[in-house]
Amino acid sequence: MTRGPVALFGPGGEPLRSAALALAEAGRPIGLATLAAEQQQEFASASIANELWVLGADHLHRVIDAAEPAAAGAYLAELEDRFGPLAACVLDPGPLPAIAFDECSLDEWLAVARRQLAAVLAAARAAIPLLERRGGGALLVVRHPAPPGAAAAVLDAALGTLPGALAAEYAGRPLHFAAAGASHLPAALLAALA
Numbered sequence: 049m050t051r052g053p054v055a056l057f058g059p060g061g062e063p064l065r066s067a068a069l070a071l072a073e074a075g076r077p078i079g080l081a082t083l084a085a086e087q088q089q090e091f092a093s094a095s096i097a098n099e100l101w102v103l104g105a106d107h108l109h110r111v112i113d114a115a116e117p118a119a120a121g122a123y124l125a126e127l128e129d130r131f132g133p134l135a136a137c138v139l140d141p142g143p144l145p146a147i148a149f150d151e152c153s154l155d156e157w158l159a160v161a162r163r164q165l166a167a168v169l170a171a172a173r174a175a176i177p178l179l180e181r182r183g184g185g186a187l188l189v190v191r192h193p194a195p196p197g198a199a200a201a202v203l204d205a206a207l208g209t210l211p212g213a214l215a216a217e218y219a220g221r222p223l224h225f226a227a228a229g230a231s232h233l234p235a236a237l238l239a240a241l242a
Contacts, residue, residue, distance in 0.1 A: 053077035058140030060092025072105035077131035146195035184222030186240035
């Protein structure tokens, strides 16, 4: 297999920064996309992109709403047009919110679920066919420590079971699904690419 690009979806900051720098050191092209078109994610991901630019690493940075399937798909298509077939995809939902269940309105909860769950699912749905078309690849979901509370528990349960559920659904295909703790992401990603 060729040394294709790795797509990193997330809010920016750690652990995506460490993963991006590890990929740059390994000479891999890097795609960096936000989960939501929000100023905080834009600034955090642009900071990583600036570091990659200073290092001379091949990369593509975009601020998108990854919960929109067309946006996630278009971003991955652009990444493949520039650097070749996708080798792996990392989905980082970011730290889970410490929101008390009875203090969170339905609108607030839906916004969090869209940003941290729907965006991850849409990005996975866009990436999996590309990885399969390539002949195999890895999809990693970053796990952050869950703060106490029902809202975080629901998100943590959904994100925590996603890799196993995908592995069962795509059994027999040349795809690798795994969860990676936030502090272990660079090592887990490089191991999946080896």
